[in-house]
Amino acid sequence: MHIIIHSEIIWIWTIPEPKGLGRTTAMEAEKLNVVSEDCNSRILQxxxxxxxxxxxxxxxxxxxxAIQTLDKTISNLELELAAAKAAQESIRSGAPVPEDIKMSESSGRSSATSGGILDRAIEAExxxxxxxxxxxxxxxxxxxxAKTKTYFATAVNLWDADFYIKVDDDVHVNIATLGQTLVRHRSK
Structure with missing residues (x-):
């Protein structure tokens, strides 16, 4: 039953129950509870x-x-091996071994860790x-x-080329695709 009071008029009426939607029995309430628990269980899952x-x-x-770290470690070990092989080849051929390979100190121009494995390998190569x-x-x-700017300025002064490219050591360049791309840009 609803009552509305407006000014001095009172309205009273009852809302009939919808057909087929009577009150739930205890059994129906239990079924609804089971369905509700099943939904909650699914949400948790x-x-x-x-x-x-x-x-x-x-x-x-x-x-x-971890794989990237191992890749870098393997690359450094490969460079160290290349440096050792180059030094060994020099010794076998009777050529004097350069002082910069013998010494642990190097010119310091290659890497942030002057005189390290990377420097020695680069110098041997x-x-x-x-x-x-x-x-x-x-x-x-x-x-x-600044390093990128120095590279391009030096490259332009040393070589006459249509294109100059700088690639980091952790990038694998597909030369064929690069060549095709540059050919398309040559006409521009």
Whole structure:
């Protein structure tokens, strides 16, 4: 029953119960409770699956980082091996071993860790093939823009080319695709 009082008029009426929707029995209430509990259980299961999925992604990310670290370690060991082989080849051929390979100190122009494995490997490779461009710059994260500018300025002064490219050591270049891309830009 609803009552509305407006000014001095009172309205009273009753709302009939809808047909077929009577009051729920105890048995029906229990069935509704079971369905409700089942829904809550499913929601909890879905939340657990989401939590497990996040855990799997986190582990995959950790594994990827570990693989990248191992790749870098392997690369450094390969460079050290190349330096040792170059020094050994020089000794076998009777050529004098350059002082910069014998010494643990090097010129310090290659990497942030002067005299390290990477420097010795680069120097051995450079002695063998003479195909490195060495820049006179300060190594460091805050110096990356200056190093890039120095590279391009030096490259333009040394070589006459249509294109100059700088690639980091952790990038694998598809030479064929790069060539096709540059050919398309040559006409521009």
């Amino acid at each position: 879905e939340k657990e699956v989401k939590r497990e999925t996040k855990g799997i992604y986190k582990e995959a990310f950790k594994t990827q980082n 450079d002695k063998k093939h003479e195909d490195f461009l060495r820049l006179d710059h300060v190594e460091g994260y805050l110096e990356l823009s």
